[in-house]
Amino acid sequence: MQKLFTKILLPVAFNRNTRWSVEKAVQLANKFDCDIHLLHVQVPPVTLPMLYNKLLSGSLAKSSGNDLSQKMKVLEQQLKPKLKDGLLVTSTIVPGHWQSVLKDMIIAEHINLTVIPRNRRKHSSALIQRVNINRLSQQTNCPVMTVTRGFNANHLQNIVVPVNGLLPVKKLTIATYLSLESSGHIYLMSGENQSSADRKEGYMLKAYQLLSEFGKLNIHFAVQNNYDPAAGTLAYAKNVHADLIVVNPGQESRLRGWWNKLRGKYLCRESDIPVMTVSF
Numbered sequence: 001m002q003k004l005f006t007k008i009l010l011p012v013a014f015n016r017n018t019r020w021s022v023e024k025a026v027q028l029a030n031k032f033d034c035d036i037h038l039l040h041v042q043v044p045p046v047t048l049p050m051l052y053n054k055l056l057s058g059s060l061a062k063s064s065g066n067d068l069s070q071k072m073k074v075l076e077q078q079l080k081p082k083l084k085d086g087l088l089v090t091s092t093i094v095p096g097h098w099q100s101v102l103k104d105m106i107i108a109e110h111i112n113l114t115v116i117p118r119n120r121r122k123h124s125s126a127l128i129q130r131v132n133i134n135r136l137s138q139q140t141n142c143p144v145m146t147v148t149r150g151f152n153a154n155h156l157q158n159i160v161v162p163v164n165g166l167l168p169v170k171k172l173t174i175a176t177y178l179s180l181e182s183s184g185h186i187y188l189m190s191g192e193n194q195s196s197a198d199r200k201e202g203y204m205l206k207a208y209q210l211l212s213e214f215g216k217l218n219i220h221f222a223v224q225n226n227y228d229p230a231a232g233t234l235a236y237a238k239n240v241h242a243d244l245i246v247v248n249p250g251q252e253s254r255l256r257g258w259w260n261k262l263r264g265k266y267l268c269r270e271s272d273i274p275v276m277t278v279s280f
Contacts, residue, residue, distance in 0.1 A: 001176070001177055001180060001214060001215075003032075003033075004032075004112065004173070004174060004177050005028075005032045005034050005112050005113045006033075006034055006035065006110075006112055007034055007035045007036075007037060007109065007110060007111050007112060007113070008025055008028055008029055008034045008035070008036050008037070008111070008113045008114070008115055009037050009039060009102075009105060009106060009109065009111040009113070009114045009115070009142075010022065010025040010036060010037070010038055010039070010114075010115050011039050011040070011041070011098065011102065011114075011116060011127055011131075012038050012039060012040045012072070012075065012091075013040070013127050014040065014068075014071055015126075015127075016119070017117040017119055017126070017127070018075075020117070020149050021115065021117035021147065022075065022078075022079060024115065024117075024147045024151050024153065025115050026079060026082045026083060027152065027153035027154060028113070028115065028153045029083055029084075029087055030082075030083065030084050030087070030153075031153045031154060031181065032181065033084070033086075033087065034087065034113070035087055035088040035089065035090070036079065036083070036087070036088070036089045036090075037089075037090050037091065037092070037105075037109055037111065038072060038075060038076065038079075038089065038090070038091035038092070039091070039092050039093075039094070039101070039102070039105055040068060040072060040091075040092075040093045040094075041093075041094055041095070041096055041097065041098050041101045041102075042068070042093065042094070042095040042096070043096070043097055043098065044095070068093050069093060072091045072093060075091070076089050076091055092105065098127065098130045098131050099130070099131055099132060099135070099136065102114070102131060102136060103136060103139050103140055106136075106140040106142045107140060111140075111142055112142060112143070113142070113143055113145065114136070114140075114142055114143070114144045114145070115144075115145050115147055116128055116131065116133065116144060116145070116146050116147070117146070117147060117148075118146040118147065118148050118268070118269070118274075119148075119149075128146060128268070128269060129269070133146065133249075133266065133268050133269075133277050134249035134250065134253055134254075134266060134268075134277060135249075137249050137277045137278065137279045138249050138279050140279075141279050142279075143174060143276050143277065143278045143279075144268075144276070144277045145244075145274060145275070145276040145277075146268045146269075146271075146274060146275050146276075146277075147274050148272060148273075148274055151243075151274045152243070154182070155182070155243060156178050156179070156181070156182040156184050156243050156244055157182060157184040157185060157243055158184060158185050158187060158240055158241055158242045158243050158244075159175050159178060159179055159184055159185070159186050159187065159242065159243065159244045159245075159246060160187045160189065160233065160236060160237040160240065160242045160244070160245045160246070161175045161186060161187065161188055161189070161207075161245075161246050161247075162188075162189050162190065162229065162233045162245075162247060162252055163188055163189065163190045163203050163204055163207050164190060164229055164251075164252050165203070165252075166203075167203060167206050167207060167210070168207075168248055168278075168280070169210065170278055170279070170280065171246050171247070171248055171278045172207055172210055172211060174246060174276070174278055175246045176211055176214045176217065178244065178246075179217060179218075180214065180215065180217070184218070184243075185218040185219075185220060186211065186217060186218065186219050186220070187220045187221075187222065187236070187237075187240050187242065188204060188207055188208070188219065188220065188221050188222070189221070189222040189223070189224065189232075189233065189236050190203065190204055190222075190223050190224075204221060204223075208221075220240075222236060224236065228255065228256040229251055229252050229256070230247075230252065230253055230254055230255045230256070230266070230267045230270075231255055231256065233245060233247065233252070233267065234267060234270070234271050234273070237271070237273050238273070242273050243273070243274070244273070244274050244275070244276060245267065245271060245273055245274070245275045245276070246275075246276045246278060247267060247268075247275060247276070247277055247278070248277070248278060248279070248280055249277055249279060249280075252267075253266045253267045253268065253275075253277060254266055254267075255267070255270065
């Protein structure tokens, strides 16, 4: 099967999540033979932007920039010995805002997998709270994986893939690629409320046929009646002890209800199970 991942982008906020998220990125890089690009974004303070702009040209900004560069250099030195021979690690420090900088960096550096840490405890300052992962995956066409402390790239045994509409070829291809590398299981699931039963069975059959073309896979099926797409997927994933959920952005990723939509309640933010968001 064609190699899907060659370069991983890891945003680094230099907080409590940095050390373990780097370890997870290294696991993925070694497993799929990928280079790693580290990115830190210097975000201007919300208050007093004019004062911030003046400081940018002063000694304080220079001192801060030197400190960040040193931190990044140390991080690179710690990371390099852990990578397989031949794999590279590069880094960039850019002023701006996480959402826009991530988008530009993914496109400019030809990134094909972005990894974002998700801590069990929710903090407003956490990176995952600053980035709209659905929008990022749609704008860049790059898969975005939220990883937890318990994630293990070498143990992707159970991968859940919801099938809720048109045949999700890209999502199925990525799930297959991951499964083949780990000799794991793929769990296809759907909900009756998304379309008629006949159409749903047709999508599931087509999904199975597509997966079968890639070789011998361990495939399981499940159909749930009248469920919230995101909440139902999460409940099913917990039931089968999933190691990863692979979803499309949009309705499939968003918890139902206007309040959840307003608050940005997406599966990737709410799930304790790692989630990979894949654009159509």
